[in-house]
Every structure is written in C-alpha cells, then in structure tokens.
Amino acid sequence: MMGSMSGVLVIEDDDRIRLSLVMALEDEGYTARGAATAEEGLAAQRAEAADTVLVDLMLPGIDGFECIRQLRRVDDVPIVVVSARDDTHDIVAALEAGADDYVVKPVAIKELSARLRALRRRARPVTLDPVPVLAFGDLHILPEAGEVRVGGEPVSVTRTEFQLLCELAEHAGRVLSRQQLLQRVWGYDGGDERLVDVHIGRLRAKIEKDSGTPRHLVTVRGLGYKLLPS
Amino acid sequence: MSWVGRAGLRARVTTGFAAGALVLSMAMAVVSYQLVRQSLIAEREATAVRAAYYDAAIVEAGVNNNPAPDIGTVLRSLDTGESRRAVLQLDKHWHARSADTGLTDAIPAALQEHAADGRVGVQMVRADGGPALVVAVPLAGGDVFYEIDSMNELERTLQVLALVLTLVALGTAGAGAFVGWNATRYVLRPLIRVADAAQQITAGRHFARLDPATEPDLARLTDSFNHMVDQLSARMERDRRFAADVSHELRSPLQTLAAAASVLDRRRDALDERSALASGLVVAEVDRFQRLVNDLLELARTDQPADRQDVDVAELARQACRDHGLDPAIVAVLHGPVVWSVDRRRIRQLFDNLLDNAASYGGGATAVRLTGGTDRCRIEVDDEGPGVSPEDKPLIWTRFVRGRSQSSSRADGGGTGLGLALVAQHASAHDGTASVHDRPGGGARFRIDLPGCL
Numbered sequence: 001m002m003g004s005m006s007g008v009l010v011i012e013d014d015d016r017i018r019l020s021l022v023m024a025l026e027d028e029g030y031t032a033r034g035a036a037t038a039e040e041g042l043a044a045q046r047a048e049a050a051d052t053v054l055v056d057l058m059l060p061g062i063d064g065f066e067c068i069r070q071l072r073r074v075d076d077v078p079i080v081v082v083s084a085r086d087d088t089h090d091i092v093a094a095l096e097a098g099a100d101d102y103v104v105k106p107v108a109i110k111e112l113s114a115r116l117r118a119l120r121r122r123a124r125p126v127t128l129d130p131v132p133v134l135a136f137g138d139l140h141i142l143p144e145a146g147e148v149r150v151g152g153e154p155v156s157v158t159r160t161e162f163q164l165l166c167e168l169a170e171h172a173g174r175v176l177s178r179q180q181l182l183q184r185v186w187g188y189d190g191g192d193e194r195l196v197d198v199h200i201g202r203l204r205a206k207i208e209k210d211s212g213t214p215r216h217l218v219t220v221r222g223l224g225y226k227l228l229p230s
Numbered sequence: 231m232s233w234v235g236r237a238g239l240r241a242r243v244t245t246g247f248a249a250g251a252l253v254l255s256m257a258m259a260v261v262s263y264q265l266v267r268q269s270l271i272a273e274r275e276a277t278a279v280r281a282a283y284y285d286a287a288i289v290e291a292g293v294n295n296n297p298a299p300d301i302g303t304v305l306r307s308l309d310t311g312e313s314r315r316a317v318l319q320l321d322k323h324w325h326a327r328s329a330d331t332g333l334t335d336a337i338p339a340a341l342q343e344h345a346a347d348g349r350v351g352v353q354m355v356r357a358d359g360g361p362a363l364v365v366a367v368p369l370a371g372g373d374v375f376y377e378i379d380s381m382n383e384l385e386r387t388l389q390v391l392a393l394v395l396t397l398v399a400l401g402t403a404g405a406g407a408f409v410g411w412n413a414t415r416y417v418l419r420p421l422i423r424v425a426d427a428a429q430q431i432t433a434g435r436h437f438a439r440l441d442p443a444t445e446p447d448l449a450r451l452t453d454s455f456n457h458m459v460d461q462l463s464a465r466m467e468r469d470r471r472f473a474a475d476v477s478h479e480l481r482s483p484l485q486t487l488a489a490a491a492s493v494l495d496r497r498r499d500a501l502d503e504r505s506a507l508a509s510g511l512v513v514a515e516v517d518r519f520q521r522l523v524n525d526l527l528e529l530a531r532t533d534q535p536a537d538r539q540d541v542d543v544a545e546l547a548r549q550a551c552r553d554h555g556l557d558p559a560i561v562a563v564l565h566g567p568v569v570w571s572v573d574r575r576r577i578r579q580l581f582d583n584l585l586d587n588a589a590s591y592g593g594g595a596t597a598v599r600l601t602g603g604t605d606r607c608r609i610e611v612d613d614e615g616p617g618v619s620p621e622d623k624p625l626i627w628t629r630f631v632r633g634r635s636q637s638s639s640r641a642d643g644g645g646t647g648l649g650l651a652l653v654a655q656h657a658s659a660h661d662g663t664a665s666v667h668d669r670p671g672g673g674a675r676f677r678i679d680l681p682g683c684l
Contacts, residue, residue, distance in 0.1 A: 014482055020489035027496045084481040086527070106484035106520050109492035189549060193539075193574070222540040 007031030008116065009050035011041035011067060012082070013059050017105075021054070021082075024109045030116065038067035045071060052116055057083040057094060065097045072098035076158040078119040082107060088194070095198035100160040101186060102195070118187030119160075134169045137230045139207055139216050141169050148207065155206050160185065164199055165207075168217065168227035177224035200225055240418060244410035251406025252399060259395035267388055271381075275352055275363060278314070278379040282365035285316055286375040293320065294370070301325040313383065317376040333357065337376055341366050345374040354381075361385050420445045424455055433661070436463040474530040477523045484520055491516040518646065525648035528579070529629070529655060536573035536659045538683075543577060543609070544568035547598050550581035556595060566602025570683040576656040580609070583649035584676050588613040590645055591633045592674055606662070607683040614673035618666050626666060627654040653678070 007030045012018040018034040025032040033050070035041035038059045045053065053071060057064035068079055081094045084105040091102050101115055134141040140149040143166060148155045157165065167184050168176060176184075178193040186195060200219075204211035217227055285308045292304035305316050305327050317333055318325040319342075324334045336357035344351040345366035353364050360382040367375045423440060430438035439459060440452040494509040501509060545568075548558035581598070588595035592613025601608040618626060618633070625631050630647040650664075653676075657664040662680035669675040 014486070016486040017482060017489070020486045020493065024489040024492045027493055082485075084478060084485075105481045106488045106523070108517070108520070109489055189553070 007033075007050055007052070009041060009045060009053045010034045011038060011053065011059065011064075012056045013037060014056075017056075025113070025116075028109065028113045030113075038062035038064070038070075041067060042070055045074070045077070049075070049077065051077065052119055053077055053079045054082050054112075055079060055099070057081060057085055057090060065093055068094060068097040068099050072158070076156070078159060080112075080115055080119065082112070091192070091194060092198055095195065096202070098158065098202075100158065102192070114187065121187070134172075135230060136169070136172065136216055136227060141165060150207050157203065157206060161199060161203050161206070164196075165203060165227075168225065172227045173229045175220045175223045175226045180224065196225075240411070240414045243414045244407050247410025247413070248403045248407035252403035255399035255402035259399045263388075263392055263395055266391060270384060270388070271354075274379075274381065274384055278363045278365050278377065279350070279352060281310075281314060281379075282367050282375070282377040285310065285314075285377060286367035286369060289316070289318060289375050290369045293318075293373075302327065310377075313380045315378050315380075317378065319374045319376065321373070333378055336362065336378060337364055337366075342374070345376075346372070420448045420451070424451065427455070427459075431459055431462075433658075436466070470530050473526055477526040477530065480519075480523050484516070484523060487512075487516045488520060522646040522648070525646045525652060528652055529648060534659070536576060536656075538571045538573055538660075540569050541572050541574045541577065542568055543570050543572065543607075544600055546574065546578055547581055547600065547609075550578060550585060551595075551598065554582070554585045554589065554595075556585065560596060561598045561600070564599050564601045566607070567684065568600060568602060570602060570607050570680070572607075572660060572680065572683055573656070576659060577609075580653050580656045580678065581611075583653050584609075584611040584678075586645065587649055587653075587676070588615070588674075591615055592617075596673070602684060604684050606679050606681040609678040609680070611676045612669050612673060614669070614671075617668055617672065617674045623666050626650050627664060 008025050010018055010021050010025070010032060012021065012034065013036055015036070018036065022032045022034050030052075033044065035044050038055075039061055041053070041055070042062075044050075055064050055067055055071075059067065062070070064081065064083070068081070071077060071079060078101075079099045081091075081099045081102045082105060083090065083094070083102070085091075086104040094102055100119060103112060103115060132142065132144055134143065138151045140152075141147075142149070146159075146162060148157050148162065148165065163185050164181065167181060178196040179191075181196045182188040182191045182193065188195075200217060201211070204214050204217055207216055208214045215228070217225060219225055288308060289304055292307065293299045293301065296304075301318060301320065302325070305318060305325065308316050310316055315333060316326070317337065326333055336355050338353055338355060341351050341353045341364055345368050348368045350368065351366040353366075355362055355364050355378075357364075357378055358380065360380060361384075362381055363379040365377045365379065367377075369375055420440075423444075427438045427440055436459070439456045442449055442452045442456070445452065491509075491513045495513045498506045498509055544561060544563050547561045551558045551561060585595050585598075588611060592615030594613060595611050596614050597610070597612040599608075599610040599612070601610075622633065626633065627650050629651040631650075632645060632647050654664045657678050657680065660680045660683065662678060665677050665679075667675045667677055
C-alpha cells in the first residue's frame with residue numbers, strides 16, 4: 001500500500017542521540033534515517049514512507065504528541081515513542097495520540113530492536129483463521145483484507161489495533177488478560193499494561209456506538225478484556 | 231516504642247498522684263488519730279481521777295468511822311461498775327474484793343512510791359492483757375486507795391478509729407490514682423495526636439498535620455510540630471526532585487552512550503585487542519550506568535503509592551526466574567491464593583532484585599516461596615550462600631551498601647547498590663516490611679510481608 005520500504009525514521013532533536021540511534025539500528029539490520037524536527041520528519045515520511053517511526057516527545061516546534069497525531073492522520077505506520085519522560089500522564093497521552101508502543105530512555109538497542117521486530121510482525125496482519133469474515137453483530141472483521149467494518153461502514157484502525165481486535169476475535173467470548181494481550185500483540189513478557197488499556201480505549205472509540213457502555217469489547221474486572229460473541 | 235513511653239509517663243504520673251494522696255491522707259489520719267486519742271485519754275483520766283476521789287472518800291469514811299472495819303464490805307459497797315476495780319493498801323497490807331485479787335501486781339512500784347509521798351498519781355499500765363489506768367489516792371495515815379480502770383473499751387474504740395482512718399487513707403490514695411490516670415489521659419491526648427501524626431509521616435503520608443484549633447494551650451507544640459513537618463517534607467521533596475532531575479538529565483546522554491556502545495560492541499572483532507578490551511569495558515559500564523540511573527529514578531518515586539491490581543504473583547515469580555536463568559520450579563506456593571492485589575511493576579522488580587542479590591551474594595536463589603493470607607501475604611527468597619551476618623542485617627537495606635560478592639569476578643557488571651533499598655521501598659509502598667533471616671541449614675532468607683493484599 002505504500003511505495004518503497006525505507007525502514008526506520010528516527011525523529012529526534014538531539015543530534016548525538018539521533019546519530020547513534022541511526023548507526024545502532026543500521027547495525028541491527030534496519031535501514032534508518034533521522035529527522036531533527038517534527039516538521040522535517042513529517043516531510044520525510046510524506047516523501048518516502050518509512051515502515052516504522054521512532055518519535056521523541058520533546059521536540060522544538062511541533063511537539064512529539066502533535067507529530068504522532070499528524071502521522072496518524074496520514075496512515076497506520078507503527079509509531080514507537082522513545083522519550084526520557086516516564087510519568088503516566090505522558091505515556092498515556094502519547095498512546096492516546098496514536099503511538100503503538102512506548103520506551104523510556106535510555107533504552108538498550110537490543111530491547112528497541114525487539115520492539116521493532118514485534119511491530120513489524122504486526123505490520124502484515126496474518127491470522128491462522130481462514131474464515132474470510134468474522135461477524136459480531138454489526139461488527140465485521142475481515143482478517144485477510146485487514147479491514148474492520150461497523151454496520152457495513154469501513155473503520156480505519158491501526159495495525160496494532162487490528163491485531164488486538166483479531167486476538168480478541170479469535171478467542172471471542174473468552175477473557176484475555178492484559179498480560180496475555182501484551183504478549184500476543186506486543187511481544188512483551190511482563191510489560192506495561194497501560195499499553196493495552198489505552199489501545200482498548202482507542203478501539204472502543206472506533207467500534208462502539210457508546211464507548212462508555214461497550215457492547216462488543218467489554219472489561220472483565222480484575223481479569224482482562226473479552227469480545228462478546230454475537 | 232511510643233506506646234511504652236506514653237504508658238511510662240502515665241504510670242509515673244498516676245503513681246505520683248496515688249503516692250501524694252496516700253502521704254497526705256496518712257498524715258491527716260495519723261494527726262487525727264493522735265488528737266482524738268489524746269483527748270479521749272485525757273477525758274478518761276479526768277473521769278477516772280474524779281471517780282477515784284469519790285470512791286476514796288467513801289472508803290476513807292468507811293474505814294475511819296469503823297474501829298474494826300470490814301474492808302471487804304466497804305470495798306464491795308463502792309459503785310465501780312464493770313470497768314473499775316478498787317484496791318486498798320492499808321497498813322502495808324493489800325485489800326481487794328475477792329474477785330480482784332492479784333491486781334496489786336499491776337500497780338507499778340513508782341506509783342506506789344509517788345503515792346507514799348502523799349501525792350495523787352495516775353499511770354497507764356497493762357493489766358489483764360489490756361491497757362488500764364491506775365489512779366492512786368493517798369488517804370490519811372499513809373494508806374493509799376488505788377483504782378484500776380480498764381481501758382479495753384477505749385482501746386477498742388481507738389482501734390476502730392485507726393482502721394477507719396487507714397481505710398479512708400487507702401481510699402484517698404486510690405482516688406488519687408484514678409484522678410491521676412484520668413487527668414493524664416486528658417493531658418496526654420494531644421501528645422497521642424502528635425504521636426499519631428508522626429507515625430503517619432513516618433509511613434510516608436507527609437500531609438499529616440496537627441490542628442492548632444483543637445488545643446489552644448498547646449499552640450506552641452502544634453505550631454512547631456507543623457513547622458518541623460513542613461520543613462522536613464520540603465527538604466525531602468527537594469532531595470527527591472534533585473535525584474529525579476539529575477537522573478533525568480542523565481537519560482539523554484546515556485541514550486547516546488547506549489546506542490554508540492552497541493555500535494562499538496558489534497565491531498569488537500574488527501578492533502585490535504586493546505581497543506576491544508576498552509570497548510568491552512565501555513559497554514559493560516554503560517549498561518551498569520543505565521541500571522543505576524533507572525534505580526535512582528525508581529528510588530526518587532518514594533511518595534508514589536502502590537498501583538494495586540490483581541496479579542498472579544506465582545506466574546510473575548516464575549517469569550522472573552526464567553528471565554534470571556533459573557528453573558521456575560523453585561517457585562513454591564505454600565498456602566493460599568496466588569492472585570494478590572499488588573503493584574505488578576514493583577513486585578516484579580522486587581523479585582528481580584532479590585534474585586539478582588541471591589545470584590551476586592548467595593550463589594543463586596534456591597527457593598522462592600509464596601504464602602497468601604488474609605492478614606498478610608509473604609514472599610521468601612532463599613539462597614544457600616554464606617548468609618548475612620547479624621551486624622549486616624540492618625545495613626543491607628541502605629542505599630549503596632554492598633556486601634562482599636560471592637563470585638570473585640562480577641561478570642554481570644556489578645550491582646548498583648540500590649537493589650535491596652528498592653526492595654525495601656517497594657515493600658513499604660505496599661505498607662509491608664522487608665527483612666532478612668537465617669535460612670535453616672545455612673544461607674539467607676529474604677522475607678517480604680505485605681499486609682492486606684487479598
């Protein structure tokens with residue numbers, strides 16, 4: 001769906017961090033390039049779309065949160081936030097803006113590489129289920145096409161959201177814990193559960209008529225989430 | 231500790247009140263007793279002397295008016311009642327009523343001499359096992375009339391009086407103790423509030439303050455206490471912010487170092503031996519530096535409460551064991567449910583740090599035991615290393631205190647010296663405690679008790 005695959009785009013205003021990250025990612029086998037500002041990064045992404053974007057939150061001019069929102073408006077490229085800020089408020093705000101994952105500086109390159117690999121696996125939605133359409137009332141999931149429809153209308157979801165929905169659909173009617181979802185979708189062992197909560201929230205905003213009283217994607221207190229069968 | 235201090239003060243004040251009341255009331259009782267006794271005895275003496283004079287007059291008349299007096303009859307004619315008994319010394323011979331023989335022994339020689347000089351005398355003696363007054367009235371011709379007045383009744387009265395006064399004194403002492411106990415309770419109430427507030431502050435609730443309006447008399451205490459707490463929490467906040475700011479500022483350069491070090495590390499084979507060694511050191515130290523900064527930032531979050539949610543702690547422990555290259559089968563659930571309401575991130579780090587610690591100092595963890603209970607949940611991590619010496623036990627929870635490593639080379643790059651401090655902090659964030667014990671059979675047993683997690 002996009003032109004050439006250009007690998008990883010690193011949007012980071014600190015020259016040394018950007019340079020070292022680009023070098024280290026290239027060592028890990030990625031094609032990487034850097035952008036010093038959000039504006040530069042957005043332009044680079046428009047010109048030649050990378051298949052993953054790393055974003056710092058504190059950027060001059062357009063900040064990281066706004067940068068994520070603008071990237072999201074264009075496509076569903078996986079976005080990983082790499083920030084020195086680790087308070088809950090920032091993490092949740094970045095995820096709500098549309099980021100797929102969040103790592104706190106300093107992150108080891110092996111760790112970052114593992115996160116990127118997990119995201120890339122998600123970039124091509126594959127499900128073992130050969131059924132062309134999974135229907136849950138007015139909610140239809142087309143695993144092959146990577147599409148979600150509500151009441152016949154297509155809904156745009158990110159790859160992470162789609163993967164999350166597919167996992168829940170595959171186990172429809174059964175509860176999946178946050179840790180199980182983290183492992184299946186993000187490839188984390190014992191990761192930050194806020195990732196799941198924020199993504200569930202975003203999914204609800206897209207597939208539920210009233211996200212306050214969900215009819216498809218329900219929370220099972222103390223256990224996790226489940227997708228109700230039709 | 232504060233309770234013992236309070237009880238001590240309270241007991242002392244109460245004892246003081248009781249002792250004071252006892253001394254005062256005893257003094258009052260003794261004085262009253264003495265005054266009453268003296269006045270009763272004086273009155274009794276006067277009565278006895280009067281009666282003796284009267285009887286002596288009758289006896290003298292009876293003896294003198296009769297050339298051959300029947301002294302027994304004369305003495306019997308006296309109206310002495312039950313308590314008085316008359317004895318007549320006539321021409322050096324003793325005469326008494328037949329029932330009163332032997333009484334003469336009770337009459338002291340000094341009194342006899344006194345009477346022989348022709349003077350009236352009164353003396354207190356013991357007769358028939360009780361106190362008695364002996365009154366000597368000299369008669370004409372060197373004869374002496376004695377009357378022995380038993381004071382048994384008066385003695386009994388005084389005994390009753392003494393008993394009553396003693397009881398009153400003891401009662402007063404008891405009342406003093408009661409007043410003291412209650413007064414101290416009232417006086418100590420504000421101090422108990424101070425102690426409660428101090429306890430809350432110790433537990434990390436820095437907003438605890440005393441209300442100056444409740445006790446105007448103790449305004450100085452509440453003011454200075456609140457001021458002290460303000461200063462203390464401002465200082466702690468400054469320290470915390472400083473640690474957080476410093477660590478935060480270190481994050482960006484560390485990110486560059488981490489990425490650059492990994493680039494160097496990849497090219498190690500292309501470097502000459504010396505450069506490869508140096509780059510190895512850089513990579514290892516950057517890794518340690520990274521962990522140190524993360525631990526410091528974690529420590530700076532002291533005031534954040536535990537973010538509790540239902541966590542399968544057994545699974546978390548097994549995961550931690552797998553990540554440390556240990557067999558997850560060493561995790562044993564001794565009792566109770568394994569889903570606890572705890573902060574997943576903190577408990578995971580608690581496991582990681584205890585397992586790290588066991589690997590560094592105890593030759594590796596040999597058992598992780600979990601006990602779920604309604605009052606408290608317990609985590610124990612055992613190793614079979616040399617254990618922790620008694621003098622080190624309280625110290626190991628302190629920041630940057632490191633034990634002597636078991637392994638001669640620390641291939642893991644060395645600890646940050648903050649691992650166990652963080653364990654203690656995570657335990658206390660759950661209102662729990664961390665302690666270290668001797669494992670039966672050798673080695674150390676680290677124990678974390680977390681109350682109210684079910």
